Amino acid sequence: xxRAAGEFVRCLDADDVLLPGALARDIECLHRVAWCVSxxxxxxxxxxxxxxxxxxxxxxxxxxxxxxxQEQDQLSVLAANFAAHRGLVRALGGWTATTGAxxxxxxxxxxxxxxxxxxxxxxxxYRQHPAQTTASSRYWAEDEHETxxxxxxxxxxxxxxxxxxxxxx
Numbered sequence: 001x002x003r004a005a006g007e008f009v010r011c012l013d014a015d016d017v018l019l020p021g022a023l024a025r026d027i028e029c030l031h032r033v034a035w036c037v038s039x040x041x042x043x044x045x046x047x048x049x050x051x052x053x054x055x056x057x058x059x060x061x062x063x064x065x066x067x068x069x070q071e072q073d074q075l076s077v078l079a080a081n082f083a084a085h086r087g088l089v090r091a092l093g094g095w096t097a098t099t100g101a102x103x104x105x106x107x108x109x110x111x112x113x114x115x116x117x118x119x120x121x122x123x124x125x126y127r128q129h130p131a132q133t134t135a136s137s138r139y140w141a142e143d144e145h146e147t148x149x150x151x152x153x154x155x156x157x158x159x160x161x162x163x164x165x166x167x168x169x
Contacts, residue, residue, distance in 0.1 A: 022123035034114035035084035038123035058120035079103035105152035
């Protein structure tokens with residue numbers, strides 16, 4: 001974060017690929033709202049792609065939508081496609097220090113204090129491969145998973161309870 005010099009920040013894992021126009025769509029959206037998340041395509045080892053099965057409709061998002069989904073362990077978006085105003089990310093303390101779900105934590109925290117939008121046009125190829133963190137059995141071990149998700153939900157709950165609202169300065 002200290003090296004981020006631009007007005008906006010975009011998540012991207014080192015093994016994923018941005019699609020043409022992704023950043024332009026993010027920037028256009030971020031002129032309207034504090035944060036956005038976009039559709040992604042899973043890129044499988046054989047080169048085929050599949051879209052997210054539960055993507056929301058294009059446009060503004062209902063307040064608390066993703067928090068409610070994550071409480072049910074059914075988040076409809078790939079949080080790795082999150083983009084936001086740099087000041088918002090800094091005000092929230094950046095990404096959570098967890099063994100996974102860092103982008104989910106940031107998405108839920110941003111949603112707690114500011115309106116966001118979903119961009120239905122896919123912005124990234126999310127590589128699916130056996131060596132990725134989310135493919136390991138440890139990542140999905142019940143105690144690890146529950147602890148990680150409760151940490152990001154608790155952060156978002158507390159931020160929302162404070163009644164904070166983000167405004168562009």
